[in-house]
Amino acid sequence: MLAKKKVQASEWIEVVALKDIPKLGSRVIKTDVMNIAVFRTAKDEVFAVKDQCPHKQGPLSQGIVHGSSVTCPLHNWKIDLASGQALGPDEGCTNIYPVRVEDERVYLKVPAG
Ligand code: FES
Numbered sequence: 001m002l003a004k005k006k007v008q009a010s011e012w013i014e015v016v017a018l019k020d021i022p023k024l025g026s027r028v029i030k031t032d033v034m035n036i037a038v039f040r041t042a043k044d045e046v047f048a049v050k051d052q053c054p055h056k057q058g059p060l061s062q063g064i065v066h067g068s069s070v071t072c073p074l075h076n077w078k079i080d081l082a083s084g085q086a087l088g089p090d091e092g093c094t095n096i097y098p099v100r101v102e103d104e105r106v107y108l109k110v111p112a113g
Contacts, residue, residue, distance in 0.1 A: 010109050010110055010111050011109065011110070012098075012100075012107045012108070012109050013107065013108055013109075013110050014105050014106070014107050015027075015029045015038065015106055015107065015108045016029070016038060016105075016106050017104060017105055017106070018040065018044065018046070018101055018104045018105065018106055019104065021038060021039070021040040021046070021106070022040065023040055023041070023042055023044075024040070024041065024042055024064065024065040024066070025039070025040065025065065026038055026039040026040070026060075026061040026065070026070075027061075028051055028061045029048075029108060029110075031110050031111070033111070034050055034051070034052070035050075035051040035052075035059075035061070036048050036049070036050060036051060036097055036108065036110070037049050037050075037051040037059075037060050037061035038099060038106060038108065039061075039065055039070060039081055040065075041065055041067070041068055041081075042065075044101075045068060046099050046100075046101050046106055047068070047081035047082060047096065047099060048096065048097040048098070048099035048108050049070075049079070049081055049084055049094055049095070049096050049097070050084070050094045050095040050096075050097075052094055053072040053074065053077060053079065053092075053094065054077070054079070054084075054086055054092025054093055054094045055072065055074070055075055055077050055086070055090070055092060056074065056075070058072045058073055058074035058075070058077075059073065060072055060079060060094070063079075065081075068080065068081050068082055069081055069087060077090045077092075078090070079094060081096075082096070083096065084096040097109060097110070097111065
């Protein structure tokens with residue numbers, strides 16, 4: 001009996017050119033199961049976070065980026081983009097995803113689903 005090829009749980013997918021993400025802004029990548037916000041900081045760091053605030057599901061992609069965090073547009077929670085954790089007195093966490101930049105192109109490891 002032939003062994004079946006193992007299907008990867010997730011794969012790197014090119015999602016957007018770095019220049020197409022505004023500095024201090026984001027681009028939303030829609031997957032079958034969720035929206036992922038890919039943020040670009042002033043230093044051209046890139047982070048991928050589920051586009052859902054841990055407070056009341058506000059769209060983090062519409063927030064303001066400062067340093068390596070984003071302020072939710074609904075009630076101003078600050079979310080650390082590297083960890084997905086709420087900062088300061090607020091508590092909660094949103095999912096983060098592996099993302100990398102190669103030759104000015106952004107690659108995202110999209111969860112299987
Ligand atoms: S939904 Fe983001 S701070 Fe309330």
